[in-house]
Amino acid sequence: MFEVRERPQMVERALLVHVYQHRRDEEESQSLLEELGELVKTLGIGVVDSVLVRAPKTTARYLMGSGKADEIMTHAHALDCDCIVFDNEISPAQQRAWEEESKICVIDRQEVILDIFAQRAQTKEATLQVSLARMQYALPRMARMWTHLDRQGGGSGGGKGGAGAARGEGEKQIEVDKRLARERIARVKAELEDVRKIRMTQRKERMKTPVPVAAIVGYTNAGKSSLLNLMTDSDVLAENKLFATLDTTTRRIELPDGQPLLLTDTVGFVRNLPHRLVEAFKATLEEATLADFLVHVVDASSAEAKKHGRTTIEVLTELGAEEKQIITVLNKIDCVEDQDRLNELKSEFPNAVLMSVKEHIGVDDLVARMNQMLHDRVVRADYRVPAYRGDIIARLHSDAKVLKLDYDEADAVITAVVPKQLESFFDEFRVR
Numbered sequence: 001m002f003e004v005r006e007r008p009q010m011v012e013r014a015l016l017v018h019v020y021q022h023r024r025d026e027e028e029s030q031s032l033l034e035e036l037g038e039l040v041k042t043l044g045i046g047v048v049d050s051v052l053v054r055a056p057k058t059t060a061r062y063l064m065g066s067g068k069a070d071e072i073m074t075h076a077h078a079l080d081c082d083c084i085v086f087d088n089e090i091s092p093a094q095q096r097a098w099e100e101e102s103k104i105c106v107i108d109r110q111e112v113i114l115d116i117f118a119q120r121a122q123t124k125e126a127t128l129q130v131s132l133a134r135m136q137y138a139l140p141r142m143a144r145m146w147t148h149l150d151r152q153g154g155g156s157g158g159g160k161g162g163a164g165a166a167r168g169e170g171e172k173q174i175e176v177d178k179r180l181a182r183e184r185i186a187r188v189k190a191e192l193e194d195v196r197k198i199r200m201t202q203r204k205e206r207m208k209t210p211v212p213v214a215a216i217v218g219y220t221n222a223g224k225s226s227l228l229n230l231m232t233d234s235d236v237l238a239e240n241k242l243f244a245t246l247d248t249t250t251r252r253i254e255l256p257d258g259q260p261l262l263l264t265d266t267v268g269f270v271r272n273l274p275h276r277l278v279e280a281f282k283a284t285l286e287e288a289t290l291a292d293f294l295v296h297v298v299d300a301s302s303a304e305a306k307k308h309g310r311t312t313i314e315v316l317t318e319l320g321a322e323e324k325q326i327i328t329v330l331n332k333i334d335c336v337e338d339q340d341r342l343n344e345l346k347s348e349f350p351n352a353v354l355m356s357v358k359e360h361i362g363v364d365d366l367v368a369r370m371n372q373m374l375h376d377r378v379v380r381a382d383y384r385v386p387a388y389r390g391d392i393i394a395r396l397h398s399d400a401k402v403l404k405l406d407y408d409e410a411d412a413v414i415t416a417v418v419p420k421q422l423e424s425f426f427d428e429f430r431v432r
């Protein structure tokens with residue numbers, strides 16, 4: 001019973017609505033509405049029309065005056081829409097009011113994003129995080145789900161509501177279901193805690209090897225996974241879809257001077273990301289807060305590049321990663337024709353590296369900047385290690401970059417680039 005309705009399969013034709021209060025917000029509202037269209041399409045739902053509504057009071061029963069609401073409902077029916085999607089956050093009561101009056105499914109941006117995340121989640125942790133966020137979203141809306149079922153004759157109420165169930169029984173049932181839901185939320189939380197513990201252990205293991213870490217962050221679809229693929233010659237899924245990545249992937253690269261670096265791909269950000277999702281994904285996003293520095297990828301070809309960049313910085317601030325050193329990458333410059341806009345972006349993000357991951361432009365610049373970031377982190381040194389200390393030689397191979405290795409009688413004579421944190425570890429074997 002306690003499942004969010006299987007909406008993506010159920011609805012096909014959406015009418016999008018964005019409500020704004022002040023005229024000065026009109027432009028931003030338009031672009032948010034367009035982005036909502038992309039999000040809805042990502043779910044496989046067709047967008048039939050989009051409507052911008054200016055309303056002075058968004059706390060009203062319908063989020064707008066009832067006359068305007070009526071108009072929108074008529075419009076939705078005329079276009080044969082089977083769902084209305086609000087870009088605004090709507091309260092459970094508003095959602096219910098709209099559904100009762102329009103008799104079609106009504107959802108909001110948060111629910112759309114939750115659904116996308118639910119479709120994409122792959123690892124156990126991501127699946128648990130999404131299901132927790134969805135349950136928390138659905139809990140205050142359960143009464144609405146019951147009335148929904150009542151209207152359909154109580155058909156799929158898990159046998160509890162039963163066909164023709166009296167309203168009163170339905171209400172009692174809501175209480176039972178809410179209790180069950182709370183219990184399930186607690187169970188998922190506990191399970192999540194276990195998975196996180198395992199991840200923390202893995203992370204600690206990784207921290208023992210003090211190879212520096214750079215996290216690739218940025219707005220969804222900016223080209224983060226593509227960048228990771230290019231830099232590490234791998235094939236993490238990169239798609240022209242919003243939220244293609246939900247799990248972090250870490251790969252090791254080697255900078256030209258031999259310095260190893262771990263690159264981590266992260267989940268993309270979006271404007272008005274449901275707060276619960278930020279909460280739920282904090283553990284995953286923590287990768288960004290633990291990194292030595294960040295690579296912030298911005299899709300320079302997007303008309304909204306500036307806002308996207310700012311959103312990313314806001315989310316990073318919320319995560320407590322605002323102090324990190326950042327290399328900004330203005331990506332997709334192969335698609336930027338307007339020089340003025342590019343200049344504007346350059347002044348918004350001074351020192352940004354201009355790149356096209358697709359055309360392999362700017363890779364050397366980025367590598368040089370990474371090198372610069374890590375400049376103070378490595379030393380080049382010569383060692384003489386007795387051959388029986390195979391452990392030391394192995395450690396140099398795994399955690400440092402061995403540039404030269406010769407044998408002199410029973411000793412290995414090694415030149416290596418070693419991370420500063422490990423310098424003292426090898427001190428007793430150092431000759432120069």
Ligand SMILES: Nc1nc2c(ncn2[C@@H]2O[C@H](COP(=O)(O)OP(=O)(O)OP(=O)(O)O)[C@@H](O)[C@H]2O)c(=O)[nH]1
Pocket residue numbers: 218219220221222223224225226227237238239240241242243244245246267268269331332333334335355356357358359
């Ligand atoms: N034209 C052009 N397209 C690019 C470039 N870099 C990436 N893309 C395309 O942009 C789309 C998104 O790339 P991804 O690497 O999946 O983006 P992402 O930032 O990982 O996205 P999420 O995982 O959804 O947050 C893909 O279709 C890429 O092929 C580029 O330099 N130029």
Ligand SMILES: [Mg+2]
Pocket residue numbers: 224225226237238244245265
């Ligand atoms: Mg990605």
